Amino acid sequence: MFAAQSKRGQSFNDIIFINNAQARARSRIAGSGAVINGTIGALLDDNGEIVTFQAVDRIHRDLDVRSQSPYAPMGGYPAFLEAAEAYCFGENHPGLPMRGVAVSGGLAGIHHAILNYTEPGDFILTSDWFWGPYQAIADETGRKLKTFPLLASGGPDWARFEETMKELACEQANIFLLMNTPAHNPTGYSLSDEEFAHMLSLCNRLDHPVVLFLDVAYIEYAEAGRKDIFKLLSRLTDKVLTLVDYSISKGFAKYGLRTAALFALHRDDDVLEEFVQIMLLSNRGTYGSVSSTGQLLLAGLYQEKDLSARYREELEQWRIVLTRRAQVFFETILPGLAMPYRDGFFAAVSSRDPRQVCEKLKEDDIFLVPLGKGIRVALCSLSCEQSRRVAEAFNTLAEKECL
Numbered sequence: 001m002f003a004a005q006s007k008r009g010q011s012f013n014d015i016i017f018i019n020n021a022q023a024r025a026r027s028r029i030a031g032s033g034a035v036i037n038g039t040i041g042a043l044l045d046d047n048g049e050i051v052t053f054q055a056v057d058r059i060h061r062d063l064d065v066r067s068q069s070p071y072a073p074m075g076g077y078p079a080f081l082e083a084a085e086a087y088c089f090g091e092n093h094p095g096l097p098m099r100g101v102a103v104s105g106g107l108a109g110i111h112h113a114i115l116n117y118t119e120p121g122d123f124i125l126t127s128d129w130f131w132g133p134y135q136a137i138a139d140e141t142g143r144k145l146k147t148f149p150l151l152a153s154g155g156p157d158w159a160r161f162e163e164t165m166k167e168l169a170c171e172q173a174n175i176f177l178l179m180n181t182p183a184h185n186p187t188g189y190s191l192s193d194e195e196f197a198h199m200l201s202l203c204n205r206l207d208h209p210v211v212l213f214l215d216v217a218y219i220e221y222a223e224a225g226r227k228d229i230f231k232l233l234s235r236l237t238d239k240v241l242t243l244v245d246y247s248i249s250k251g252f253a254k255y256g257l258r259t260a261a262l263f264a265l266h267r268d269d270d271v272l273e274e275f276v277q278i279m280l281l282s283n284r285g286t287y288g289s290v291s292s293t294g295q296l297l298l299a300g301l302y303q304e305k306d307l308s309a310r311y312r313e314e315l316e317q318w319r320i321v322l323t324r325r326a327q328v329f330f331e332t333i334l335p336g337l338a339m340p341y342r343d344g345f346f347a348a349v350s351s352r353d354p355r356q357v358c359e360k361l362k363e364d365d366i367f368l369v370p371l372g373k374g375i376r377v378a379l380c381s382l383s384c385e386q387s388r389r390v391a392e393a394f395n396t397l398a399e400k401e402c403l
Helices: 015-030 054-062 078-089 105-117 133-141 158-169 193-205 226-235 269-285 292-303 305-332 354-362 384-399
Strands: 098-103 123-127 144-148 175-180 210-215 240-247 260-265 346-350 374-378
Touching: 015 354, 054 292, 054 305, 078 098, 078 240, 078 260, 078 292, 098 105, 098 269, 105 133, 105 175, 105 210, 105 240, 105 260, 105 269, 123 133, 123 158, 133 144, 144 158, 158 175, 158 193, 193 210, 193 226, 193 240, 240 269, 260 269, 292 305, 305 346, 305 384, 354 374, 354 384
Parallel strands: 123 144, 123 175, 175 210, 210 240
Antiparallel strands: 098 260, 240 260, 346 374
């Protein structure tokens, strides 16, 4: 009776959390080895335990308690922003002027950017396969999503993309383009250098302000060379502001510390200073300053060059494990069932009725995530054998024409 009219009757009903809870409950009855839980968006070992990196954990354990206890600066510790920039861009810096601000996880970066670079009622343009919280953020901020086909014929439908950009240019002050690449959630698709360059050329061709938001949450699990896309950003005209959202959740396996850096790239210092100021205001008005622990952890790892190198070796070992899981899945599943995959935590299978298919899979103790256009498989949480079993289950359903 007290809730705002717009909020009455609503409830938190996230299907990922629901199916994960059901999988855990089934495991307590049937035994953990009998149940396949492909809902979890975190890297797990073959025993279902969360993966962390020894080098990162070494820094984490050695952090001084007193240094972690104070509030961090509202925009983040300079040493953290330096470290995040180095890890994110590596040798692929586009050479554009850049400013960064700490934010409370990658989701906060998306939230702040949408809030500050669009108006209520505006559309956010993203692909038709997208991470569910994009819709939640749009709803919370009074915006809407508009999509283009990501994998219509094995790749983006650029004609539809350009057409939609032109439509939005007639309706709103900024076009906000939200792209999750490389290692897209939920399909595992990564734009190639050629595809990324073409996207930039379409942004340049449009005589209208564009905010290009790159959600790179899974970039550290993409194959070597995917960061080359950053070099291409130098081709953008001053009509385009680029924002890059880099989180320590996946790449450093510190999901619970809710720490990320949001970077703005543009040739105009006034544009960059405006970015910093409005992000500081959004931090202050929502989450406050960002976790000192997460920031000090990344800064400390970067400063310890031997441990940083060891972290890179561990990361590569687990990236190879993830690649093997994906190879097993795609070697087993029938051609045409799964969406094209290149990198990352997830694979996706198209379906006419994703929820019904997921319910059928639960009968075989397989728990996955239904989406609007298909089903997400969290390869990150499955062993190779489980990946094979999931693919075989999809094959069986396809043979029965149940997909």
